[in-house]
Each structure stands twice: as structure tokens, then as C-alpha cells.
Amino acid sequence: APRTLYSQKAADGGFDNLDERSQVLVDLRPPPPLQPGAQLHNRTAYPDAPQVDAEEQLQQYEQGSEKEANIIPVSNTYGTKRLPNAIIIGVKKGGTRALLEFLRIHPDVRAFGAEPHFFDRFYDRGLEWYSFMQYVPCVLRYRSKGL
Numbered sequence: 762a763p764r765t766l767y768s769q770k771a772a773d774g775g776f777d778n779l780d781e782r783s784q785v786l787v788d789l790r791p792p793p794p795l796q797p798g799a800q801l802h803n804r805t806a807y808p809d810a811p812q813v814d815a816e817e818q819l820q821q822y823e824q825g826s827e828k829e830a831n832i833i834p835v836s837n838t839y840g841t842k843r844l845p846n847a848i849i850i851g852v853k854k855g856g857t858r859a860l861l862e863f864l865r866i867h868p869d870v871r872a873f874g875a876e877p878h879f880f881d882r883f884y885d886r887g888l889e890w891y892s893f894m895q896y897v898p899c900v901l902r903y904r905s906k907g908l
């Protein structure tokens with residue numbers, strides 16, 4: 762799991778919260794105001810949901826465990842889900858994480874906490890899977906399955 766390179770004070774006065782794996786920073790920035798016309802269902806229903814990486818998420822989803830409806834694969838736990846405006850590409854140990862964390866400081870930037878590994882691991886699953894994994898909160902996926 763990626764290590765955080767900076768800390769950020771939360772709106773409630775709290776500081777970095779490390780999840781159970783003690784590595785991934787939960788994004789503590791206060792949520793932006795809802796855009797006009799935005800629907801509540803575009804906001805994750807479980808703000809305390811733990812983060813998992815895409816591979817783990819996929820395994821859990823395929824196992825179909827009901828309790829996993831609480832797990833989301835991204836660090837953004839609020840806001841409207843969108844396709845990305847930019848993708849950071851770099852060799853291993855090339856400093857991509859540092860670049861991401863610096864960009865993430867900007868209030869207009871939203872970024873995923875976990876790396877989806879679409880291009881190097883899950884490319885054969887196609888663009889539909891890629892967008893499905895990243896932009897739809899898991900709980901909605903389960904609801905769509907009738908759970």
C-alpha cells in the first residue's frame with residue numbers, strides 16, 4: 762500500500778487517520794458543496810469504509826460477500842464520480858506517488874487513493890470494467906445486484 766507523503770488537518774480538527782493497514786491515508790478534506798442538481802446517491806453512503814486496492818476489490822466483488830458492500834476502492838469518499846482528466850504514468854520508483862500527493866493538495870484536485878492497475882494488470886477486462894471499478898461506489902454496485 763502507498764505511504765503518504767504529507768499530512769493534512771481535517772475540518773473537525775482531527776489529523777491523518779490511518780486505516781487498518783496503517784498505510785493508506787483517508788482523505789480528510791471536507792467534502793465540497795454539492796453541485797446544483799447533484800444527487801445524494803453520487804456520494805458514498807459509507808464515509809468510514811476502508812480502502813482496498815483494485816485487485817483486492819475485484820476478488821471481494823467476485824466472491825460476492827454481502828459484507829463487502831461496505832468497501833470502496835478509492836480514497837475519494839465524496840463528490841460526483843467522473844472520468845479522470847489526467848493519468849499519472851511512470852516507472853516504478855519514478856516518484857509518481859510524490860507527484861500525485863502534491864497535486865492532491867490542491868483543493869480542486871481529486872485523486873484515487875488506490876492504484877487501479879488497469880493498464881498493467883486488468884487491461885484485458887476492458888474500459889467498461891475500468892470505469893465501473895473506479896467511478897461507481899461499491900455499495901451502488903451491490904444494490905444494482907439486488908443486495
Ligand SMILES: Nc1ncnc2c1ncn2[C@@H]1O[C@H](COP(=O)(O)OS(=O)(=O)O)[C@@H](OP(=O)(O)O)[C@H]1O
Nearest residue numbers: 763764766851852853854855856857858859860861
Ligand atoms: N523529489 C524527490 N526526489 C528524490 N526522490 C524522490 C522524490 N520524490 C519521491 N522520491 C522517491 O521516489 C520513490 C518512490 O517512487 P514511486 O512513488 O514511483 O514509488 S512506487 O514505485 O510507486 O512504489 C521513493 O524512493 P525510496 O524512498 O527509495 O523508496 C521516494 O523517496
